[in-house]
Structure formats: C-alpha cells, structure tokens
Amino acid sequence: MNGNIIVGQSGGPTAVINSSVAGVYTAAKAVGIEKVYGMVHGIQGFLAENFCDLGDYLESSTDIELLKRTPSAFLGSCRYKMPKFADNEAVYEKAFAIMEKYNIVALFYIGGNDSMDTVKQLSEYAAIKGKRQRFVGIPKTVDNDLPVTDHCPGYGSAAKYIAISMKEIIRDNESFGVEKPTVVIVEIMGRHAGWLTAAAALSRGEDCVGPDAIYLPEVTFDIDAFVAKIKHLAATKSSVVIAVSEGVTLADGRFVCEMGSEVTFVDAFGHKQLSGCAAVLANLVAAETGLKTRAVEFSTLQRSASHIASLTDINEAYQVGYAAVVAAYEGKTGQMITLLRNSDEPYQCGIGICDISEIANVERALPAEWITADGCDLTDGYIKYARPLIMGELPPFYVDGVPRHLVRKK
Amino acid sequence: MNGNIIVGQSGGPTAVINSSVAGVYTAAKAVGIEKVYGMVHGIQGFLAENFCDLGDYLESSTDIELLKRTPSAFLGSCRYKMPKFADNEAVYEKAFAIMEKYNIVALFYIGGNDSMDTVKQLSEYAAIKGKRQRFVGIPKTVDNDLPVTDHCPGYGSAAKYIAISMKEIIRDNESFGVEKPTVVIVEIMGRHAGWLTAAAALSRGEDCVGPDAIYLPEVTFDIDAFVAKIKHLAATKSSVVIAVSEGVTLADGRFVCEMGSEVTFVDAFGHKQLSGCAAVLANLVAAETGLKTRAVEFSTLQRSASHIASLTDINEAYQVGYAAVVAAYEGKTGQMITLLRNSDEPYQCGIGICDISEIANVERALPAEWITADGCDLTDGYIKYARPLIMGELPPFYVDGVPRHLVRKK
Numbered sequence: 086m087n088g089n090i091i092v093g094q095s096g097g098p099t100a101v102i103n104s105s106v107a108g109v110y111t112a113a114k115a116v117g118i119e120k121v122y123g124m125v126h127g128i129q130g131f132l133a134e135n136f137c138d139l140g141d142y143l144e145s146s147t148d149i150e151l152l153k154r155t156p157s158a159f160l161g162s163c164r165y166k167m168p169k170f171a172d173n174e175a176v177y178e179k180a181f182a183i184m185e186k187y188n189i190v191a192l193f194y195i196g197g198n199d200s201m202d203t204v205k206q207l208s209e210y211a212a213i214k215g216k217r218q219r220f221v222g223i224p225k226t227v228d229n230d231l232p233v234t235d236h237c238p239g240y241g242s243a244a245k246y247i248a249i250s251m252k253e254i255i256r257d258n259e260s261f262g263v264e265k266p267t268v269v270i271v272e273i274m275g276r277h278a279g280w281l282t283a284a285a286a287l288s289r290g291e292d293c294v295g296p297d298a299i300y301l302p303e304v305t306f307d308i309d310a311f312v313a314k315i316k317h318l319a320a321t322k323s324s325v326v327i328a329v330s331e332g333v334t335l336a337d338g339r340f341v342c343e344m345g346s347e348v349t350f351v352d353a354f355g356h357k358q359l360s361g362c363a364a365v366l367a368n369l370v371a372a373e374t375g376l377k378t379r380a381v382e383f384s385t386l387q388r389s390a391s392h393i394a395s396l397t398d399i400n401e402a403y404q405v406g407y408a409a410v411v412a413a414y415e416g417k418t419g420q421m422i423t424l425l426r427n428s429d430e431p432y433q434c435g436i437g438i439c440d441i442s443e444i445a446n447v448e449r450a451l452p453a454e455w456i457t458a459d460g461c462d463l464t465d466g467y468i469k470y471a472r473p474l475i476m477g478e479l480p481p482f483y484v485d486g487v488p489r490h491l492v493r494k495k
Numbered sequence: 496m497n498g499n500i501i502v503g504q505s506g507g508p509t510a511v512i513n514s515s516v517a518g519v520y521t522a523a524k525a526v527g528i529e530k531v532y533g534m535v536h537g538i539q540g541f542l543a544e545n546f547c548d549l550g551d552y553l554e555s556s557t558d559i560e561l562l563k564r565t566p567s568a569f570l571g572s573c574r575y576k577m578p579k580f581a582d583n584e585a586v587y588e589k590a591f592a593i594m595e596k597y598n599i600v601a602l603f604y605i606g607g608n609d610s611m612d613t614v615k616q617l618s619e620y621a622a623i624k625g626k627r628q629r630f631v632g633i634p635k636t637v638d639n640d641l642p643v644t645d646h647c648p649g650y651g652s653a654a655k656y657i658a659i660s661m662k663e664i665i666r667d668n669e670s671f672g673v674e675k676p677t678v679v680i681v682e683i684m685g686r687h688a689g690w691l692t693a694a695a696a697l698s699r700g701e702d703c704v705g706p707d708a709i710y711l712p713e714v715t716f717d718i719d720a721f722v723a724k725i726k727h728l729a730a731t732k733s734s735v736v737i738a739v740s741e742g743v744t745l746a747d748g749r750f751v752c753e754m755g756s757e758v759t760f761v762d763a764f765g766h767k768q769l770s771g772c773a774a775v776l777a778n779l780v781a782a783e784t785g786l787k788t789r790a791v792e793f794s795t796l797q798r799s800a801s802h803i804a805s806l807t808d809i810n811e812a813y814q815v816g817y818a819a820v821v822a823a824y825e826g827k828t829g830q831m832i833t834l835l836r837n838s839d840e841p842y843q844c845g846i847g848i849c850d851i852s853e854i855a856n857v858e859r860a861l862p863a864e865w866i867t868a869d870g871c872d873l874t875d876g877y878i879k880y881a882r883p884l885i886m887g888e889l890p891p892f893y894v895d896g897v898p899r900h901l902v903r904k905k
Contacts, residue, residue, distance in 0.1 A: 486885035
C-alpha cells in the first residue's frame with residue numbers, strides 16, 4: 086500500500102471516536118504510510134478538500150494519549166450522506182480525483198449506519214471503475230445499533246456515564262423523602278432502540294437499588310399503567326427515580342414527547358414550546374399525584390463525557406481503528422471492522438471483519454428476551470452483555486482542574 | 496468533653512458533605528469520644544430520635560475513605576427549620592431531653608444559612624438555660640453564599656462538575672457547524688447568586704474558548720440584547736454555547752423561567768406545563784433566529800456528581816468537620832468553622848471560626864467587581880478565586896464499572 090491515507094469522522098460524536106483516529110494513525114505509521122490526512126467535517130469536508138495532516142498534531146506518544154482522552158470529533162463531523170452513484174456520478178468522480186491528487190490509496194470512515202453507506206458506495210464505485218483505492222469502515226455509535234458487531238465503540242462509555250449519573254441522581258434523591266418522595270424522571274437518548282436507556286440498569290448493585298422502572302422504545306408506553314406504577318412506588322418508597330427513553334411511543338404511534346407539542350404551548354412571545362418526554366411525564370405525574378417531580382435529561386453529555394469514559398471502550402475503539410488500517414494494508418476493501426465476543430466472564434473480545442453491505446442502513450434492536458416480562462426492566466442477560474463494556478477508567482490529563490483536550494488549530 | 500456527640504446533615508446535598516462527617520468521626524475518635532451518633536434526616540429525624548451509630552459503618556479506614564467518596568447526604572437530609580424558642584419552647588425542651596437521654600454533649604450540624612440558624616437557636620437556648628451541650632456549625636453549600644468563610648465546602652466540586660461538563664458540551668457542539676451553528680443554552684443552579692453559573696468560566700483554557708456568554712442573576716436580563724448577542728455570535732462562530740443561571744430575572748422582577756408559565760402551557764391532559772429558563776430561552780432563540788437550539792440543565796448532578804469531586808474540596812470538607820469537633824472539645828459553642836484563605840498562588844487556606852450570628856440567615860452575593868463590564872462574563876479576579884477550589888481529583892472506588900458508595904442499612 087504505497088501512498089497516503091485519509092480518515093474521517095461522521096455522525097454524532099462519542100467519547101472515544103478519537104481513540105479510533107489514534108488507532109488508525111498508529112497503525113499507519115507502523116506499516117510505513119507517509120501521510121495520514123484527516124477530513125475536516127467528514128466526507129462533506131473531504132469533498133471541499135478541507136483536510137488536515139494528522140502528523141501536525143500527533144508528534145509524540147503523549148499526543149496520541151491526549152487524543153484518546155479527547156471527546157467528540159477531533160476532526161469535526163458531518164451528517165452528509167453520499168448520493169447513490171447512479172444518481173450523481175460527478176460527486177464520485179470528484180472524490181476519486183481528490184484522492185489521486187493527494188495520492189490517497191485508502192480511506193477510513195468512522196461512523197454508524199449512514200456512514201457505512203458512504204463506505205459501501207465508494208467501494209462499489211471503485212470496484213466498477215477499477216480504482217485502486219481501498220475503503221474500510223470503523224464502527225462508532227453510542228446507539229449500539231449496528232448489526233454483526235457484538236457492540237459498537239462509543240456505547241460502553243455512554244453506558245458508563247448513564248450508569249454513574251443515574252446512581253448519583255438516585256443517591257441525591259434518597260437524601261430527602263422524610264414525608265413524601267420526589268419523583269425524578271430521567272430522559273436518555275435513543276429514539277428507536279433502547280440500548281442507551283437500558284444502561285440505567287447498570288447503576289444497580291449492593292449499594293444502589295437502581296431505577297424503579299425503565300421505559301424502552303421497544304415497549305408500547307401506556308400512560309395509565311405508568312401513572313399507576315408511580316403512585317404505587319410513591320406509596321411504598323421514599324425516593325422514586327424512573328429512566329425513560331426519549332423514543333417511548335404511545336399505542337397510536339405518537340412519541341410521548343409529542344403529547345406536548347400537539348396542543349397549544351405558546352410562550353409570552355407567541356412561540357410554540359417543545360418539551361422532551363421527561364418534562365412531559367414529570368408534568369403529568371405532578372398533576373396526577375400532587376408529588377414534587379423533576380425532569381432530568383442527560384443531553385449531549387451522555388455521548389461526550391470522556392472524563393468518565395470506559396477504558397474497555399477506549400481500547401476497543403483504538404483496536405478497530407488499528408485493525409482497519411491493517412485490513413486495508415492486506416488488500417481488503419468494502420468492509421467494516423467488527424468486535425467478536427469470545428466470552429462474557431472473563432470478558433474476552435477479538436476483532437473481526439465483515440462485508441459493508443451487511444452493515445449499511447441496517448439497525449439492530451435490543452433483543453426482546455432482555456426485557457423483563459412487565460416491560461419495565463432489563464434481565465440479567467443484558468447485564469452480562471453490557472457490564473464488561475463499562476469496565477475500567479482512563480483518567481484524563483488534568484490541567485487547571487479540568488481535562489485537557491487535543492484541538493485542531495483554526 | 497465526657498459523653499457522646501451527634502452530627503447531622505441539612506439542606507441540599509453536595510458531593511462532599513459526607514467528607515465532613517468523616518472529619519467529625521475521625522476527630523471524635525482522636526479525642527476519645529465514645530459514641531458518634533448520626534441524625535437520620537437532620538434535626539427533623541433527631542427530634543423523632545431517628546439516630547444511627549456511625550461506629551456501625553466506620554469500622555476501618557477504608558470505610559472512612561469510602562464515606563469521603565460517597566455523594567449526597569449519607570445520613571439523610573431535611574429542610575426543617577427550628578422555630579424560634581420564644582415561639583415554641585417545647586421543641587427545645589424535647590431536644591435537650593433527647594440529648595440528655597443519649598448523654599450527648601455536643602451537636603454538629605452541617606449545612607447552609609438555614610441550618611446555621613438551627614445552631615444559633617440551640618446554642619442561645621443552652622446559654623440562657625445553662626445547658627451543658629455545645630453546638631458547632633459546619634459550612635456546606637454548593638451555592639457558596641455563606642458570609643465570613645472564604646468559600647463553602649461543596650462549592651468546589653459543583654464548580655468542577657460545571658467546568659468539566661461545560662467543556663465537554665462545547666467540544667460536542669464544535670463537532671458540527673459546517674453550515675450553521677447549533678445554539679446550546681445551559682442552565683445552572685443558583686436562584687439568587689451567580690456563584691455556580693460563574694463556574695462555567697472555568698472551562699476556558701488554551702484548548703477551549705469557554706461559553707460565549709454567561710448570564711448571572713446579579714445582572715438584569717434583557718431579552719432583546721440577549722437575542723441580538725446570539726445573532727451576532729451565530730454569524731461569526733460555528734458553535735454557540737451560553738451559560739445561564741436558573742435565577743436570571745427581567746427588569747420587571749419576573750424570573751425568565753416564569754415567562755413560560757404565565758401563559759397557557761397546557762398539555763393534552765389539561766395540565767399546566769412548567770419549563771426551566773434554558774428551555775424558555777432555547778425556544779425563544781429558535782423562533783427568533785431559525786437556528787437549531789438545545790437546552791441543557793445540569794440538574795442535581797451538579798451537586799451530587801462525586802465521581803468528579805474536587806480533591807481540594809473533599810479535603811477542606813473533611814478539615815472543617817474535624818475542626819468543629821476540636822473546637823467543641825476546647826469548649827467553644829455557638830460558632831461555625833470557616834475557611835481562611837492566606838494566598839491564591841500558591842493556594843493556601845487555613846481554618847477559622849466565627850460567631851454563628853454572623854452567618855445565620857445572611858447571604859453573600861457574587862462580588863460586582865468580578866462581573867465584566869458587559870455583564871456577560873467573569874473577570875480574572877473570579878478565576879483566581881475559584882480555580883484553586885476545583886484542583887485535584889480523588890478517584891472513586893470502582894466496583895463493576897461504577898463508583899461504590901457507603902449506604903445506611905434500612
């Protein structure tokens with residue numbers, strides 16, 4: 086593989102997406118690649134020749150370690166999806182011309198389902214046109230919804246953040262409750278799959294009861310049953326904490342968070358007000374029970390809180406980046422690196438590879454057998470699967486009391 | 496000081512309030528106190544004789560270390576304020592009878608302004624009635640609004656959480672912005688004083704621009720100027736992140752968060768909808784600019800996220816607890832332990848003591864000279880003051896990938 090390579094980041098950021106860049110860079114140097122370019126803002130930046138030279142930033146092993154500890158997309162991300170080449174061949178001609186111009190012989194794209202479609206299109210176009218470039222996908226998504234791979238880098242750190250924060254919120258709420266409990270409703274990302282919300286169950290342990298109920302998008306949300314459950318919990322406990330996916334859906338197909346926006350929520354300026362589902366449900370519970378309620382949203386912190394990233398996740402993100410370069414070096418293209426679990430206990434996970442067409446545009450749901458019969462919790466099967474993914478910590482480099490990050494020069 | 500002692504926790508929890516209990520317990524053992532009782536749910540639990548024996552939980556130095564790493568009130572908290580003894584002498588007679596029954600010779604109360612009023616009332620009553628018991632207050636509040644003391648234990652850890660989370664949110668938002676920026680509005684606790692919101696400025700450094708504006712309750716909030724500022728920022732930056740106190744107030748005296756509730760926000764069930772000020776402002780900006788906006792609230796995590804507590808804060812919380820017992824042992828009563836800063840750089844802070852009447856029911860505002868001329872940021876004076884308080888980390892004891900906490904048996 087004589088020439089240069091380029092790597093890009095796409096879609097929602099994660100706490101460990103940069104660890105994959107570190108893996109790509111380290112492997113590239115190990116196999117003798119001269120230049121490792123980074124796309125600034127993914128394939129969208131690539132098409133505008135908005136590149137950086139990673140060698141400018143990664144001069145020492147300390148820089149590599151700092152990159153592994155930097156959250157969100159170091160290179161910048163985008164949500165641009167390549168058109169089908171049958172529809173717009175010009176874009177592909179341009180992409181390959183740019184690669185030739187910079188003597189780029191392999192392209193690595195770190196992302197989820199949509200990003201893998203970009204890898205698929207580019208590799209198929211190259212095959213048809215006899216281009217020399219190789220294309221390898223590197224899995225990344227906090228949503229954990231890619232098929233084939235056992236799990237996705239990014240998920241473990243998001244799950245760890247959710248488990249820890251949920252535990253701290255429960256501990257906080259248990260401080261009070263001398264008379265009546267406060268009901269806390271915590272909204273967690275994942276509109277279509279409950280992987281992230283399920284991680285709330287990982288807060289449970291000898292020292293923590295965990296959330297009192299977990300509402301997943303896979304289970305139809307019943308308002309009456311929900312209120313009845315809260316009333317029962319409030320009558321028997323001094324603290325009630327509920328985890329709910331942003332994607333919980335009513336029997337008629339509406340998202341719970343749409344229950345608010347369909348009616349006239351208009352502020353003093355005449356603007357419509359939109360609320361998350363936790364806010365809608367906290368409001369509902371307060372009105373129906375008279376209890377004090379609090380809505381919490383983990384927001385973007387659940388995907389970018391690298392100060393508490395999982396060491397397992399950081400290492401695996403690095404490994405899939407490294408393996409992608411080795412695969413391309415060995416002549417592979419049109420594939421994505423996967424994680425293959427060999428054992429839960431002790432946890433052992435190896436590296437695999439699969440055809441990109443098995444991945445692109447396919448979503449994996451949370452297995453139904455990991456949801457308890459009442460639809461409001463996770464089974465031990467899920468815990469056995471997810472626990473190893475949140476193990477270990479990699480402390481940030483602290484400067485002035487806050488984690489130091491590696492950033493691009495503007 | 497022959498006899499037993501009791502310690503209680505009151506008001507909102509913090510990440511380090513238990514470190515003060517650890518300090519009390521360790522000092523008590525050092526001076527030969529036999530039993531150290533804990534009030535379960537503060538003075539309210541005390542009056543119901545709801546005690547625990549801290550010796551049941553703190554059998555080894557590992558237990559002490561675990562307690563220092565446990566957030567929120569280990570003993571349980573309350574928001575009960577003692578009546579004035581002129582109004583209800585029976586409550587005081589009861590309190591002193593309980594102390595005699597358990598041979599309690601000193602009472603320590605960890606809390607903020609309201610809790611110090613309880614210490615004041617009890618100590619004054621004891622003086623008038625010639626009671627032998629001693630009463631010493633231990634400062635605690637994330638709000639940092641106690642007078643006399645340089646700062647309050649609890650503030651440093653909350654400030655560290657806010658600085659780190661703000662930095663991670665900024666990093667996340669900078670991932671995108673190829674075309675238009677997303678405007679993120681982060682709501683931070685502190686209805687009457689801007690101490691916590693100010694901590695957003697601590698995210699700024701060589702690798703982070705920090706929030707683009709910080710809106711404090713000390714400065715009248717001007718809606719038009721706010722929207723104009725956002726429009727200007729959005730025209731010149733690829734990411735806009737704003738910090739705003741939950742207590743920002745309009746010229747007519749209304750809280751910004753009340754702008755929503757005064758009009759008809761009614762959901763599908765006929766319930767009034769309440770929103771935080773970040774939600775109200777994010778909604779406003781979206782409507783006025785057409786930009787994508789996101790409201791983030793740090794919620795109770797800013798006071799209970801002990802996984803990222805400040806080591807300085809943990810140590811100082813321990814020291815004030817320890818010093819309170821030493822003070823009582825030396826015969827002092829009706830006082831509160833304070834922190835006395837000797838130097839900013841290098842940071843040096845000693846222990847002082849003051850009369851409880853200087854503290855009870857008095858609030859300290861953020862100094863006006865630490866707010867920049869435009870009212871939207873903090874000066875270097877604030878940074879010099881606050882930076883030392885967020886320095887250092889004390890890693891949790893991790894079990895199964897999450898921090899282990901010490902909990903009371905039910």
